[in-house]
Amino acid sequence: MPLSSFAQSVYNLCRLIPRGKVSSYSELARALKKPGSARAIGNALNKNPFAPQVPCHRVVRADGRVGGFASGSKQKILLLKKEGLLIKNGRIDLKKFIYEFKDKK
DNA sequence: GTGTTGACCACAG
DNA sequence: GCTGTGGCCAACA
Numbered sequence: 001m002p003l004s005s006f007a008q009s010v011y012n013l014c015r016l017i018p019r020g021k022v023s024s025y026s027e028l029a030r031a032l033k034k035p036g037s038a039r040a041i042g043n044a045l046n047k048n049p050f051a052p053q054v055p056c057h058r059v060v061r062a063d064g065r066v067g068g069f070a071s072g073s074k075q076k077i078l079l080l081k082k083e084g085l086l087i088k089n090g091r092i093d094l095k096k097f098i099y100e101f102k103d104k105k
Numbered sequence: 106g107t108g109t110t111g112a113c114c115a116c117a118g
Numbered sequence: 119g120c121t122g123t124g125g126c127c128a129a130c131a
Contacts, residue, residue, distance in 0.1 A: 026113075026114070036114085042112040
């Protein structure tokens with residue numbers, strides 16, 4: 001297996017984010033049942049071997065900032081704008097565009 | 106096994 | 119709004 005199980009789970013969740021919405025690294029971490037691993041999530045997405053197949057650009061920071069991007073945060077913002085999101089000063093209105101993963105209990 | 110790095114987060118000032 | 123500090127986790131040397 002070319003990829004670690006952790007990374008696979010991350011990409012798998014990214015794929016589930018609907019177009020026109022975004023999610024946060026923390027949110028992904030919670031979906032993985034590993035809260036606090038937001039940093040590790042970003043690490044996995046940075047390598048993202050499935051880009052642009054996987055919409056990793058739909059993952060932003062918890063405070064609404066775009067965070068980073070392998071091709072430059074600018075490119076990330078542009079992609080999100082194309083998806084119909086509103087970005088203000090490099091920031092996103094999470095209240096409107098955040099996508100929360102359903103945690104099956 | 107230890108230390109460094111990184112697309113992070115929360116808190117304090 | 120900003121910076122700085124401490125803490126979290128995974129990957130790599």
